[in-house]
Amino acid sequence: MLVIDDLSKTYADGTRALEAIGLSVKQGEIVALIGGSGCGKTTLLRLIAGLDQASRGFVQVDGETIAEPHPSVGVVFQEPRLLPWLNVADNVGFGLSGLGRSERRARVTHALERIGLAEHGGRWPRELSGGQQQRVAIARAFVAQPRVLLLDEPFSALDAFTRKGLHDQLLDLWAESKPTIVIVTHDVGEAVTLADRVVVMRPRPGRLDETVAIGLARPRDPVAATYEEAVRRVLAALDHSLRPAAANRPPAPETRASWW
Amino acid sequence: MGGVPLLRRGGRAGLGLLLPLLLAIGWEIAVATGLASGRLLPPPSRIGATLWELAASGDLWMHVEATLIRVGLGFLFGAAAGILAGALVATIPVLRWLVDPSLQALRAVPSLAWVPLFILWFGILETPKVLLIAVGVFFPVYVGVSGAIASVDRKLVEVGRIFRLSRPALARRILLPAVLPATLVGLRTGLGLGFLFVVAAELMGASEGLGYLLVDGQQFSKPDQIVAAIIAFALVGKLADMALVTLTLPLTRWQDTARDSL
Numbered sequence: 001m002l003v004i005d006d007l008s009k010t011y012a013d014g015t016r017a018l019e020a021i022g023l024s025v026k027q028g029e030i031v032a033l034i035g036g037s038g039c040g041k042t043t044l045l046r047l048i049a050g051l052d053q054a055s056r057g058f059v060q061v062d063g064e065t066i067a068e069p070h071p072s073v074g075v076v077f078q079e080p081r082l083l084p085w086l087n088v089a090d091n092v093g094f095g096l097s098g099l100g101r102s103e104r105r106a107r108v109t110h111a112l113e114r115i116g117l118a119e120h121g122g123r124w125p126r127e128l129s130g131g132q133q134q135r136v137a138i139a140r141a142f143v144a145q146p147r148v149l150l151l152d153e154p155f156s157a158l159d160a161f162t163r164k165g166l167h168d169q170l171l172d173l174w175a176e177s178k179p180t181i182v183i184v185t186h187d188v189g190e191a192v193t194l195a196d197r198v199v200v201m202r203p204r205p206g207r208l209d210e211t212v213a214i215g216l217a218r219p220r221d222p223v224a225a226t227y228e229e230a231v232r233r234v235l236a237a238l239d240h241s242l243r244p245a246a247a248n249r250p251p252a253p254e255t256r257a258s259w260w
Numbered sequence: 261m262g263g264v265p266l267l268r269r270g271g272r273a274g275l276g277l278l279l280p281l282l283l284a285i286g287w288e289i290a291v292a293t294g295l296a297s298g299r300l301l302p303p304p305s306r307i308g309a310t311l312w313e314l315a316a317s318g319d320l321w322m323h324v325e326a327t328l329i330r331v332g333l334g335f336l337f338g339a340a341a342g343i344l345a346g347a348l349v350a351t352i353p354v355l356r357w358l359v360d361p362s363l364q365a366l367r368a369v370p371s372l373a374w375v376p377l378f379i380l381w382f383g384i385l386e387t388p389k390v391l392l393i394a395v396g397v398f399f400p401v402y403v404g405v406s407g408a409i410a411s412v413d414r415k416l417v418e419v420g421r422i423f424r425l426s427r428p429a430l431a432r433r434i435l436l437p438a439v440l441p442a443t444l445v446g447l448r449t450g451l452g453l454g455f456l457f458v459v460a461a462e463l464m465g466a467s468e469g470l471g472y473l474l475v476d477g478q479q480f481s482k483p484d485q486i487v488a489a490i491i492a493f494a495l496v497g498k499l500a501d502m503a504l505v506t507l508t509l510p511l512t513r514w515q516d517t518a519r520d521s522l
Binding site: 049051068069070071074075077079081083084085086087094095097124126144 | 415416418419421422423424429433434437438440514515
């Protein structure tokens with residue numbers, strides 16, 4: 001169980017990045033955070049990961065407060081961030097130095113098979129395509145068997161075909177150990193494909209707006225009427241979040257255009 | 261894909277040898293036919309004979325050994341100091357503000373300017389020679405290491421934080437491999453400068469060493485010995501550089517793969 005309560009982040013210069021975020025995510029649930037740039041999605045993810053400190057409020061995983069990186073919380077960044085001097089297998093096993101050699105090798109081999117890179121364990125990261133590198137990064141996070149996995153726009157740099165394949169592999173890996181997943185995205189289709197719940201964020205300061213429950217069985221069929229309907233509901237929620245609240249400035253037209 | 265450019269590269273290297281070879285042969289003929297006396301610039305055959313004589317009598321090896329020991333010691337001290345200073349300055353901001361400007365100022369001093377001072381302080385034996393070489397090696401290593409540490413990708417450091425590496429583990433598993441390539445480039449430049457400076461060091465007074473062969477050749481008007489010493493310098497320097505590259509190649513193999521596949 002991931003619990004976020006009254007979480008706020010104000011930078012030293014007074015910029016309010018996040019304001020009173022409250023969110024509970026059941027174990028094994030997949031939540032997508034969606035919204036335009038500047039609404040604090042990445043900031044929120046970094047606070048959950050323990051990479052940055054909150055100004056107020058807290059994050060708890062299974063009752064334990066997160067103040068710094070925690071073994072229960074894994075992260076996949078927007079860029080693969082593989083270590084170029086380690087081969088693919090050693091990159092996948094990077095976080096497993098506490099384990100015995102045979103256990104480590106078993107987990108790495110298994111993960112490489114699951115992401116379809118079993119033959120590539122001995123290659124250097126630079127020899128892989130962007131999509132393959134991001135798969136290695138996902139495997140690196142999964143082999144540590146986190147309770148909560150955070151993904152920060154992990155597929156945004158990839159083309160649509162590659163992205164579709166990676167969605168399937170992510171869900172495959174997720175089905176094995178059922179970690180809680182929080183994924184930041186600005187792709188409505190991606191959110192509806194992956195998530196049980198889509199949470200829309202609003203900018204300046206970053207807040208949670210509407211939540212859209214998806215409630216579709218997996219695997220999801222992107223041409224099914226129910227899928228289309230879910231996409232429409234998320235779009236409606238996004239559109240709504242762009243409308244100025246009473247005390248807010250009207251949104252700039254260019255933020256509106258940059259979304260889909 | 262590799263064959264054709266390789267062949268072309270080999271062909272180019274051969275083409276590059278053509279001009280010096282032609283000049284050497286031309287000079288040999290000119291001296292042999294009496295067109296030139298070859299007194300100031302001896303023909304290749306005489307230089308070769310001198311080199312052979314020096315090698316056969318064992319003198320050459322003694323001089324090479326003396327020079328190599330000086331460069332080796334100077335390189336060792338200079339590189340160690342450069343790595344240490346670079347690492348400290350790059351990781352401790354106060355130290356950077358305090359020390360780096362002075363070091364950069366010293367770096368701008370032409371190193372030969374130190375020679376009189378070093379002779380005054382340390383005499384003319386081995387100490388000032390090794391020290392001068394160490395000074396030459398120090399700066400490229402210092403600049404390489406401090407620059408490399410300062411430009412380590414913060415995003416990779418964050419990966420280390422996510423996996424909760426301790427500070428020593430972070431240094432060993434992320435910082436060290438990240439700064440290794442630039443450090444090796446610094447070491448290589450430093451070694452080259454070491455050979456540059458050993459000449460200066462041996463010119464300031466030595467009874468052995470390749471630099472001594474140069475001075476001796478000048479004083480006793482033996483141009484063949486001077487050219488032989490120059491050739492020996494070139495060979496020894498090139499071999500030392502190749503040795504350094506070969507020894508450190510396994511450490512940067514992850515980088516070189518791209519170059520290999522070109």
